[in-house]
Amino acid sequence: MTIGVPKEIKRQEHRVALSPSAAYQLCRRGHRVVVERDAGVGAGYSNAEYEQAGAVLVSEASAVYAEARLLVKVKEPQPEEYPLLRPDLILFCYLHLAADRTLTEVLLRSGVTAIAYETVELHGRLPLLEPMSEIAGRMSVLVGGYYLARHHGGSGVLLGGVPGVLPGRVVVLGGGTAGVNAARMAQGLGADVTILEVDLERMRFLDITLHTAHTLYSNEAHLMDLLPSVDLLIGAVLVPGARAPRLIRRDMLRRMRPGSVLVDIAIDQGGCAETSRPTTHDDPVFVEEGVIHYCVTNMPAAYARTATQALTHVTYRYVEAIADFGLPEACQRHPGLLRGINIMAGRVTHPAVAEAHQMPYHPPPIHVDPDPYRPDAGTCRP
Incomplete structure (x- = not known):
């Protein structure tokens, strides 16, 4: 799978969604990692470090979006990035959609599959939100x-x-x-x-x-x-x-x-x-x-350096699973990931987001079989 990492453009956002070490691990597993040039500079990671890790550097965010099947970000897409979203793209980042109706509507129209870090669950915890909290x-x-x-x-x-x-x-x-x-x-x-x-x-x-x-x-x-x-x-x-x-x-x-x-x-x-x-x-x-x-x-x-390291430590397992197996199988292996899907196929797939905006709620169209021997078992809720 091609994983894209654009440079964050939110004001004073210096974090980056993948560290060079995470990019290295993904490349070792046969995936292609495309990183926008200078994406990691604010967190203290040079372009050379990503190149040494095996990532491909590009100069424009549009090239990252165009090549990626899985787009990994830190913060929600900004208005300049809205036109780059497309139906076959998986977006994985912090979204906080309950407080942003405009972004919710943009994601619905784009057809993108939007997975929010802050609603991924593991045994009743929010493991991708905890380090930033x-x-x-x-x-x-x-x-x-x-x-x-x-x-x-x-x-x-x-x-x-x-x-x-x-x-x-x-x-x-x-x-x-x-x-x-x-x-x-x-x-x-x-x-x-x-x-x-x-x-x-x-x-x-x-x-x-x-x-x-x-x-x-x-x-x-x-x-x-x-x-x-x-x-x-x-x-x-x-x-x-x-x-x-x-x-x-x-x-x-x-x-x-x-x-x-x-x-x-x-x-x-x-x-x-x-x-x-x-x-x-x-x-x-x-x-x-x-x-x-x-x-x-x-x-x-x-504190972008500390925050980037803390974030990539907890997101990597999910990024790797989606890249290795695709989203449905990744949810089967990590059922808590299913709760992270906020938008899919033009529908709101998280109940709290639907309630916040008075929109229809549709469960994600992914079936997960409970497995008592899986570490993440029991975190999926209807």
Whole structure:
């Protein structure tokens, strides 16, 4: 199979979908890997490294799209790339379609088979989303602390405090992968950390593993009580494949102190605050109701080298399976991949995306036989 790797063109997106080592492994298996020139430069990978791995370098994205049967990207196609999509192409990348009706409609019209990293499942987990959630969670505390500085318009609170001065207060909405990584970073800095969560078993786990962080059942009353004293609020709520729930209304935000910071990690899925809107690394923040909002939709791109390595480590097995066996057999071997198919044959094939846009839902036309001896068994749901 021919696997294509275009250069990412989203603003300040420096990650690349395949590292040279992953390209090497695919070439060793007899596949053809076509890489757009300079696709890996932002992540520290030179053109020469891809050539040494056996990849073919081309100068135009159009050539990558034209030759590829399987197109592997990091972020969703941008408007300039829409005309390059075609019915016999398999697109494998982060899509976040529940928050983007326009892209959903473009993919439906193109006839492309669109597989979203963020909805591939393995034993109830989202293995292709987790490493980026880990990076975004850890990064949220770094950028939050940065924008709390007075010369950036913040309140001037140092999250860790100093002897004789209380530390800053961090509240994390959601105790999933992003939330727990945010809490660990904030705890490591010495901040006062509270995690709001609805899953009692998850709260028990957090209580045991995060020794100095507090857990609190997530509801509006508890959040309203916390907001007046919060310095850094981190939105890390995830509903797999669906639009993020709007937990923070504008009137609630007014309870926060001027100069406090909101980092909305959920912005890829629409954001968990009424006032959130997508931003870029070029212009990452804006102020609403006196609160600094950081809503960058591709946060891990800031640490492109680490993010690329973490991403390719988890995506490679699926890329290899699709290339070796084709999509139907790859789904048979890795049933969780079936949940990743969001668009196929001009139809919405993920229930959360269909619900978000009030579109008809059609299960992917791929049959998977349950096999209790397969490692991925049990992850496929109707």
